[in-house]
Amino acid sequence: MNWKAFDAIRRQSGPLEVDLMEAYAAKKITRRDFVRRGTILGVGAPVMGAVIAACGGSTSDTGTGDAAEGGEGGEAEGGETEAAAAETVTGGELLVGIQFGDANSGLDPINMLDLGTYSVVASAFEYLVGLNEDGSGNIGTRGLAESWSPNDDGTQWTFNLREGVTWHDGTPFTSAAVAATIDRMVVAGAGLAGVVSEGAVETPDDLTAVVNLDSANGNLPVLVSIYNPQSVITPPDFETGTTLDARPAGTGPWIFEEHDPTTFTTSFTANENYWGGRPILDRITLRGFESEGNKVAAIAAGELDVIQDFGAVAGANLLTDGEFTTLRPPSSNHRQLWFNTQLPEDGPFTNPLVRQAVAHCLDRQQMVDVLFDGNAIIGNDHPVHPTLPFFDSGAVEQRTRNIDRARELLAEAGFPDGFEAVIQAGDIVASPDMAAIVEQNCAEAGITLSVNVTPNSDFYGEFWCAGAEWGAQPDTGGPTRPCGASSGIGVVDYGHRPVPDIFFGRALMTDGDWNSSNYASDEFDSLFSQYQSAVDVAGQTEAASAIQVLLHEDAPALYPFFFDYLGGHRDTVSGVEVTALGHVIVNNAAKTA
Amino acid sequence: MSTSQIEPTDETMTTSPADTDTAEDVQNSASALSTTSSEEPNQTRDQVKKEQRKLLLRSPGFLIGVFIVLFWVLSAVAPDLLANWDPKASVRNAAGEGLRSSPPDSTAYLGTNRLGFDVYSRLIHGARPILIAAPLATLIATAIGTFVGMLTGYYRGWVDEIISRILEAILSIPAILLAIVIVFTFGQTATVIIGTIAFLFIPPVARTVRAATLSESQLDYVTAARMRGESSVFIITREIFPNVIPVVVVEVTVRLGYAVFTLATLAFLGLSGGNVTDPNWGVDVAQNYTQIVADVWWPTIFPALAIASLVIGVNLIADSLEKANNS
Numbered sequence: 028m029n030w031k032a033f034d035a036i037r038r039q040s041g042p043l044e045v046d047l048m049e050a051y052a053a054k055k056i057t058r059r060d061f062v063r064r065g066t067i068l069g070v071g072a073p074v075m076g077a078v079i080a081a082c083g084g085s086t087s088d089t090g091t092g093d094a095a096e097g098g099e100g101g102e103a104e105g106g107e108t109e110a111a112a113a114e115t116v117t118g119g120e121l122l123v124g125i126q127f128g129d130a131n132s133g134l135d136p137i138n139m140l141d142l143g144t145y146s147v148v149a150s151a152f153e154y155l156v157g158l159n160e161d162g163s164g165n166i167g168t169r170g171l172a173e174s175w176s177p178n179d180d181g182t183q184w185t186f187n188l189r190e191g192v193t194w195h196d197g198t199p200f201t202s203a204a205v206a207a208t209i210d211r212m213v214v215a216g217a218g219l220a221g222v223v224s225e226g227a228v229e230t231p232d233d234l235t236a237v238v239n240l241d242s243a244n245g246n247l248p249v250l251v252s253i254y255n256p257q258s259v260i261t262p263p264d265f266e267t268g269t270t271l272d273a274r275p276a277g278t279g280p281w282i283f284e285e286h287d288p289t290t291f292t293t294s295f296t297a298n299e300n301y302w303g304g305r306p307i308l309d310r311i312t313l314r315g316f317e318s319e320g321n322k323v324a325a326i327a328a329g330e331l332d333v334i335q336d337f338g339a340v341a342g343a344n345l346l347t348d349g350e351f352t353t354l355r356p357p358s359s360n361h362r363q364l365w366f367n368t369q370l371p372e373d374g375p376f377t378n379p380l381v382r383q384a385v386a387h388c389l390d391r392q393q394m395v396d397v398l399f400d401g402n403a404i405i406g407n408d409h410p411v412h413p414t415l416p417f418f419d420s421g422a423v424e425q426r427t428r429n430i431d432r433a434r435e436l437l438a439e440a441g442f443p444d445g446f447e448a449v450i451q452a453g454d455i456v457a458s459p460d461m462a463a464i465v466e467q468n469c470a471e472a473g474i475t476l477s478v479n480v481t482p483n484s485d486f487y488g489e490f491w492c493a494g495a496e497w498g499a500q501p502d503t504g505g506p507t508r509p510c511g512a513s514s515g516i517g518v519v520d521y522g523h524r525p526v527p528d529i530f531f532g533r534a535l536m537t538d539g540d541w542n543s544s545n546y547a548s549d550e551f552d553s554l555f556s557q558y559q560s561a562v563d564v565a566g567q568t569e570a571a572s573a574i575q576v577l578l579h580e581d582a583p584a585l586y587p588f589f590f591d592y593l594g595g596h597r598d599t600v601s602g603v604e605v606t607a608l609g610h611v612i613v614n615n616a617a618k619t620a
Numbered sequence: 621m622s623t624s625q626i627e628p629t630d631e632t633m634t635t636s637p638a639d640t641d642t643a644e645d646v647q648n649s650a651s652a653l654s655t656t657s658s659e660e661p662n663q664t665r666d667q668v669k670k671e672q673r674k675l676l677l678r679s680p681g682f683l684i685g686v687f688i689v690l691f692w693v694l695s696a697v698a699p700d701l702l703a704n705w706d707p708k709a710s711v712r713n714a715a716g717e718g719l720r721s722s723p724p725d726s727t728a729y730l731g732t733n734r735l736g737f738d739v740y741s742r743l744i745h746g747a748r749p750i751l752i753a754a755p756l757a758t759l760i761a762t763a764i765g766t767f768v769g770m771l772t773g774y775y776r777g778w779v780d781e782i783i784s785r786i787l788e789a790i791l792s793i794p795a796i797l798l799a800i801v802i803v804f805t806f807g808q809t810a811t812v813i814i815g816t817i818a819f820l821f822i823p824p825v826a827r828t829v830r831a832a833t834l835s836e837s838q839l840d841y842v843t844a845a846r847m848r849g850e851s852s853v854f855i856i857t858r859e860i861f862p863n864v865i866p867v868v869v870v871e872v873t874v875r876l877g878y879a880v881f882t883l884a885t886l887a888f889l890g891l892s893g894g895n896v897t898d899p900n901w902g903v904d905v906a907q908n909y910t911q912i913v914a915d916v917w918w919p920t921i922f923p924a925l926a927i928a929s930l931v932i933g934v935n936l937i938a939d940s941l942e943k944a945n946n947s
Contacts, residue, residue, distance in 0.1 A: 397718075
C-alpha cells in the first residue's frame, strides 16, 4: 500500500470518489466493484489505475478482471474480429432474430417493456451514458455524454455532451433534447420518479446538461444509461405515445426505414453521418419471433445472422454448434415470480404466509439445472445480485425446498388443503418451463396450479399489469398503483441492470409502474429512498441489507435464480455485441466474404 | 352409396368371398332368424347385416384399426394400468439422478423430455383429452349434420337452396383458419374447442347425408309411403332414416379421424384449452420439436406417431365399414 500516492489522488478527488477509494483501500469492496462503481461516478480510467497501483494491485489486472467478467463471448469475439478482419466485406445486410414486442406499447420509447422493442428502439436512438470501450459491459462513454461528474454531495450531476452529433434529419443534437427526455421520463415514471422532478434539468449551453436531483443519488448515471432502456434520448417534440415508426428519428448508427407490426419486423439503413463512423453494413432487419423455438431453429438453419437471446436448453444445439459464436454479457437477468399481494382480497396470495409457502415449495436447483442447464445461480427471493458491492451475504439464510414447512404455513394461513390458481407466463426464454416447474413443485404441498402461456405480444397487456378479472384497482386513498390489476401469480422477465434501482423502484415500490406484485409497503418505500440517497457503499449496504430481509419475509415476488444471458451470431458475421438487456449492437459488425 | 340394403341378397352372395363356410353360416342364421321373425324383408336385412359383420371381422384392416383404437381407449380409461410414471413427475434413475432429455431406456421407455418428464407416460395420459374431445365433437356434428342433411335432401326446393349455400360458404373457408378465429373470439376453453370442431364438421356431414337422402327419397318405398298419406316427419324418421344409417356410421368414423387431426393441430398451434403442462400430444409436439436439431427426437416423434396411429386406426375402421356397406 502506497499511502503517499494514494493521498495525492485523494486530495484531487470529490467526497464521493474519496469514499469509494477508501472503501477499496480498506478492502471493503473488490477491485471489480471499485472499477464498476468508479465508472458510474465518472472517475477516469487513469485515476482508477493509479488508485489500484497505490493499493498494491497491478493495473493491468483491471483489464483482465473486466474481460473475465465479459465471459467467453467477449474473448471469442475479440479473437474472431482479428481473424476475420482480412476477409470482412463492406456493405451487406444483417438479419437479427429478436423477441416479438409487446403489441400494446408499440415502438414507444417511454412505454416499451420488452427486450424485442428495446433492441429496435435502441438501433435508432442512443443513450446519454452508453457502454464503455472494452467490451466488459460496464457503462462508459459510447453514448451521447463524453463525461459526467457529481457535485460534492451527489445532489447534482453535470453531463458534458458530445460535439457534432446530429439527428437523422440533419438538425444538431443539443442539451434541450436531454432536458425534454428526462422530463418525459419523470412524468411517465420510467425509473426516474422520485429521483428527479420535472424541470430539474438546466441547460447552461447546448453541450451541457445539469441534472438537479430531489435528493442525493449515487446511481444517477446508470438511470440515464443503456441499462435503463426507456432513457433513450428522443427529440424535444416527442411525447408519451410517440412511436419510432410514426415519427422516425434518432442520433444512432441506424436510420429507421420501415416497421411491420404484424410480424414485428423493422429495417434500418446505415447512418452515413454517424458520429462514431458509418456502420460497415448497409442495412439491418430485426425480425420478431413469437416462439423461442422458432427463433433458435431459424438461426440453426442459417436463416438468421444474429440471435438476440436464447435459452440454454431450447438452444442447446447452438452452444455446441461449431459455426456459431455464443455471447455472454454480464447479467443480473432473472425471472420474477410475482404474486398480486392485494387482489383479490380473499385470494390466497394476499397472505404473506401463502407466498412464503410457495417460496418453500420451489426447487431452485432443479430450475437452475432444467431451465438453464447450470448456466445460472440460485437466488434468495430478492433482486440484489450477489456480486453487487452492497450485497449482504449474512442478511438472510438461503431459502431451500421444504415441503413440510410449506404445508405448515398453508395450514396457518387457512389453506390446509391447498388451493387452485392459474399461473401466467409469456412465451419467451424459459418462462413457460419455469411455470411448469413451479406447478410441479407446488403440487406436493397441495397447491394446484394450471399454467397458461400467452404470446409475448399479448402477455404484458393481458396478464402482467392489467387484465385480471378484478379490473381496475379500487380507490384506496393512497398512492395510485398503475400495475395493480395484475393476475394473481405469474412469471415475468427482467433483463440485466448493473444496480438494482429499477428492480426496486419500478417493480416493487407502491407507485412503481411495473409493480405487478401490487406491493404496498411503507417500510419498503422508505428503505428504498434510504438506499437511493446513500452515496457511500456502507450506507447502501445498510439499506440494501434491510431490503433483502424485508423482501425475503414479505415475499411480494420470488427470485429463485439469476441466469446467464445468452445471445450470439453465425460465424459468417463478426463484431456483434449484445447486452443482457436485449441490445444488439452491430454498428461495427461485418459479414465475412 | 348403394341402396342394396333393401333387396341385396343376390349381390351380397356374389361379391363376398363365397367360401362354403360363409354360405353355410348365412343359411343357418337365416333359418334361425326365420323362427323369431315372420316378415320376409326383415329376415333378409338381418341376414345382410350378419354377413357384413362377418366380412368386417375377417378384414385385417378393420382388426388392426380396432386394435389400435382399443389400445388408446384403454389408455384413456385407465392410464395408470399402462403408464409407469406420473406425467408431471421428474423421472429419476436408480441412483436418484434426474433424467432430462434422456434417450429411451429401461427407466423411461420412450425417453424423457427437456423438463425430465416421461415421454411414454405422457403419451398414455395424453390419450384421454383427445378421446373425449374428438368423439364428442364428432357426435355433435353428426347429429346436427344428419338432421340438416335429411331436411335439405327430402324437402329440396328453397330450403335446400338456402341451407346448402350457407354450408358451402362455411366449407369454402380453410377449416384451421376458421377454427383459430372462432377459438380466439370465444376463448380458449375445452368447450369452445369442441364446439368449434363440431361446427366445422356439420357441413360435410350434412352434404353426405343430403346426397343419400336425395337418392333414397326417389325410391318406390318412399313414394308408396307418401301415397299411404304418411306425414313428412314419419317418412323422414321411419322410412328414410333407417336407410341412411350406414352412411351416417361411415361418416362418423371418417369425421372422427379428422377431428383427432384437427384437435392435435389446434393444440400444436397453442390452442389446447387447458393447462399447457397437461399431457397432450399436439402440445408436446409443439413444445419439443425444436430440439430435434439437437438430436433429441423422442419427445416429438412419439407423440406425433401417437396422433398418426389414432388417425390411421380410425380411418382403417372407416374404410372397412364403407367397404362392407358397399358390398
